[in-house]
Amino acid sequence: MYRDTRPDPAANLQSVLRGLTDDQKDYLRRPAPQPGAAPQQVTDAEALAELAVLNGIAQRAAAELRQDRLLNEDSLPDTLLQHLLALSREIRRVTEGHEMLAPQAARAALRNWARGDGKEHALAFHDLRTRLAAVLATQDADALAAQQPRVRTAPPPPAPRSNAEILRDELAETIGRKAPNGEHATVKAILVIGGRAYRGRNDGSRVSQVTYDLVTRRLDRLEKWTPTGCAEVHALDAFVVDRNFATEALALAALTGAPPAYPDGWIAAMDARGRTPDARSWEKRLPCDNCRQWLAALGIQADTRGALS
Numbered sequence: 001m002y003r004d005t006r007p008d009p010a011a012n013l014q015s016v017l018r019g020l021t022d023d024q025k026d027y028l029r030r031p032a033p034q035p036g037a038a039p040q041q042v043t044d045a046e047a048l049a050e051l052a053v054l055n056g057i058a059q060r061a062a063a064e065l066r067q068d069r070l071l072n073e074d075s076l077p078d079t080l081l082q083h084l085l086a087l088s089r090e091i092r093r094v095t096e097g098h099e100m101l102a103p104q105a106a107r108a109a110l111r112n113w114a115r116g117d118g119k120e121h122a123l124a125f126h127d128l129r130t131r132l133a134a135v136l137a138t139q140d141a142d143a144l145a146a147q148q149p150r151v152r153t154a155p156p157p158p159a160p161r162s163n164a165e166i167l168r169d170e171l172a173e174t175i176g177r178k179a180p181n182g183e184h185a186t187v188k189a190i191l192v193i194g195g196r197a198y199r200g201r202n203d204g205s206r207v208s209q210v211t212y213d214l215v216t217r218r219l220d221r222l223e224k225w226t227p228t229g230c231a232e233v234h235a236l237d238a239f240v241v242d243r244n245f246a247t248e249a250l251a252l253a254a255l256t257g258a259p260p261a262y263p264d265g266w267i268a269a270m271d272a273r274g275r276t277p278d279a280r281s282w283e284k285r286l287p288c289d290n291c292r293q294w295l296a297a298l299g300i301q302a303d304t305r306g307a308l309s
């Protein structure tokens with residue numbers, strides 16, 4: 001007779017499981033009774049069903065072993081086969097024929113056999129049952145995982161851009177682009193702080209008292225300087241007004257406290273330049289000496305790379 005000999009016990013255990021009924025699999029899913037533990041009380045019907053399930057599992061495994069398929073690493077197929085056949089014979093003896101017992105008595109008789117004459121056979125079955133239950137638990141877990149809706153891995157939220165990065169992008173959209181034509185000196189500044197861009201122009205309009213104090217009290221000389229004539233001051237004023245600082249002290253603390261609420265601010269200024277008054281573009285420029293002083297005192301860095309004086 002041709003024998004399909006497979007030495008892989010895991011695959012052979014799966015083959016046993018494929019041949020089991022739902023009742024037999026459910027039995028394997030229940031925790032194995034601990035040796036020596038008091039038997040659970042069951043009805044006659046449950047006692048008969050349990051004996052039938054045990055016999056069915058033993059017969060199914062025996063069929064596999066008859067094909068020389070190993071169900072564990074350390075015993076020959078024939079050895080385990082003899083144990084299972086002995087268990088099967090004992091179950092039939094107490095449930096069929098002239099020695100047939102009432103269901104609960106049959107269950108108790110098998111239990112006594114398993115602790116006495118049949119102990120070796122019962123232990124071999126217990127070992128097989130444990131192996132089958134482990135493979136079944138893995139199959140159940142895989143089936144459950146396959147049923148779960150796939151969780152999409154959300155892309156991580158983009159890291160917030162730094163003030164310096166925001167300013168770089170703002171400049172990329174502006175520097176070198178067409179500026180208002182004419183003879184009038186036109187300067188604008190972009191201050192990026194707290195993740196937002198604030199813009200100012202050298203238009204001479206008034207600024208808030210908080211901004212005026214904030215700037216002029218950071219300077220050691222004030223002669224011949226009109227703060228409202230600098231675009232940087234107006235950009236700072238846009239920030240001060242937007243954040244609604246009530247006093248110079250509060251604004252100063254927000255910029256230079258330990259730690260500051262608005263650290264790492266960046267500013268750049270640009271003016272409209274051209275060879276002729278009707279061909280002007282925005283070009284980065286250095287802040288004036290006065291602005292450099294208050295910017296440094298307030299911890300705001302000026303982006304001057306490539307700036308014209």
Ligand SMILES: [Zn+2]
Pocket residue numbers: 230231232287288289290291292
């Ligand atoms: Zn200035």
